[in-house]
Amino acid sequence: MRIALLEDELEQAQLIQAILSERGYQCDSFPTGQSFLSAALHESYDLMILDWQIPDMTGIEVLKSVRTHINWPIPVVFLTQRDSEADIVQALDAGADDFLAKPARAAELTARINALARRANPDSEKTTLEYGPFKINTQQRTVCLHGEMLTLTDKDFDLTLFLFQNQGRLLTREVLLERVWGLIKDVNTRTVDTHISRLRRRLGLNPENGFRIKTIYQRGYRLEAMKTEPTDTSVKSQATAGEVHT
Template sequence: MRILVVEDDKDVAGFVVKGLREAGHVTEHADNGRDGLFMAASENFDAIVLDRMLPGGIDGLRLLETLRAQANNTPVLFLSAMAQVDDRVRGLKAGGDDYLTKPFAFAELLARVEAMARRGKSEGPQTKLVTGDLEMDLLSRGVRRAGQKIDLQPREFRLLEYLMRHAGQVVTRTMLLEGVWDYHFDPQTNVIDVHVSRLRQKVDKPFPSALIHTVRNAGYMLRAEPQ
């Protein structure tokens, strides 16, 4: 993917750009709002990582508003030290697709950028999700693995649906909390691990191979093992 990083802090920018390149993405960098806007408007990117406070007279919010006013719908992830709830709301209202506060773990940023860019490309409403031998019918709300029916609680269903929609991608615990439970805070206890582990009992344990994998220091990934 082609990703634009607009960030004025040299260390953070270097860290992000290096990490994204290691993950196999083509990455461009702008260190002020004006250059950032110019690049975002004149080139095609799959995703933009945008700092809110930028030098050059155009801050992140203005940049994004200008971009959206030009009908440019490139997915944008805000990366900001402004962590208040109202800041997040403002960022999302201005047209941001996701909001990550500093300090952050790179794994979280990467997972979110990839999920966001993929979401931007999804084609129409789906009625069926398939990963390996796991099938989910979104209309009848039925789940089958290797032809065998799996009974899930409503919340377990939504958790599995989220994992399947992001199959092949890393999904962090925070993303699951936000995406499945709509919680915007970090509980102290390992609530997500417990729920994923329950899901594994039903989806993975009765079968020879595991689909839900733990990604160290990051989160989980639903992936069919290569045959």
């Protein structure tokens, strides 16, 4: 799991990073709201931890910007010295998913993060997933489209599953290399682009099947659900039904 941390106190940031690193999380820390937002809008994070009082803007302002500009419901936790009921209510009303008071307690912080991760991805423990005409069996590692099994390599399956489980979310090439291929960030390869291009064809990602992979220039890819326009027949049928009931 990749976590973005907003914390302007160096010792606090290092402590939280150490706690999360020991539990297998990757945590990038940022001391200002602007640096945090710049990274958040261009990288792929699974969860965010925000302090409230930072030099250039408030944590609430950062949260509002996240909710405005990031088009998938990324979990956000406030970790701050402010702990009055009014503060908690304000943060939750602004879109926070959880609220913790400093100092961070390692076991509680980890438990809250794990709970939010499960809530953000409720399909993670299911063996059969359905997305429109696509049915994915995680145990048998198969993908069916309109009931017909598709021919995919193991890596194609891994990439397909990751894309659908993160539908609507910007996924950078670095994140795809890390999560699907298990490669480090600095690998210079067009493997991702090649697989994405092939997957578009193999999965039939088009308006008829309700999904597309959108290329985000110089950043990565996003699997998007597409709105399908009703056919002339259905429109006529709806109009006729409306006339019957008037």
